[in-house]
Amino acid sequence: MGYIIDVALNILKNSSEKNTILDLVKQSECNFYYETMEYNEKHDVHSIITLEFEEESQNMMNFLRNVKAIDNIYIESIYDDEQDSLIYASTYYKKHCMHKKCVKKHKEERKTRSYSETDMEILNIMSKV
Numbered sequence: 001m002g003y004i005i006d007v008a009l010n011i012l013k014n015s016s017e018k019n020t021i022l023d024l025v026k027q028s029e030c031n032f033y034y035e036t037m038e039y040n041e042k043h044d045v046h047s048i049i050t051l052e053f054e055e056e057s058q059n060m061m062n063f064l065r066n067v068k069a070i071d072n073i074y075i076e077s078i079y080d081d082e083q084d085s086l087i088y089a090s091t092y093y094k095k096h097c098m099h100k101k102c103v104k105k106h107k108e109e110r111k112t113r114s115y116s117e118t119d120m121e122i123l124n125i126m127s128k129v
Helices: 017-027 058-068 091-096 100-112 117-127
Strands: 003-010 032-039 045-053 073-080 085-089
Touching: 003 017, 003 058, 017 045, 017 058, 017 073, 045 058, 058 073, 058 117, 073 091, 073 117, 085 100, 085 117
Parallel strands: none
Antiparallel strands: 003 045, 003 073, 032 045, 073 085
16 A cells, blocks of 8 residues: 545635645545545534555655645645554644544654654655745
């Protein structure tokens, strides 16, 4: 397998951005993608688009950079399926989608694990404001 990326946007506030993100998804040449809807207690409706890339590619890195540059579209998580490792999780994802024990485990792993060049490039992209 490869990398699994979750991207989210609030449909009620940013419905026009959905076409933008779907265009980027199609340009990214990912293996496949699917969309789910998430409803929360505040009656927000989020579109969650999950993409899978077979392996690290320049297309994947470009996708991350392009999504990161768009307001109101958020990269929630990036998971390395081969290494069975969560590379990146947004604050929202850690607070609302992960169990507290998993968040603690993720924080500990970040301190002790070794990162590949690809992982480092992903983290560098995600850390840029």
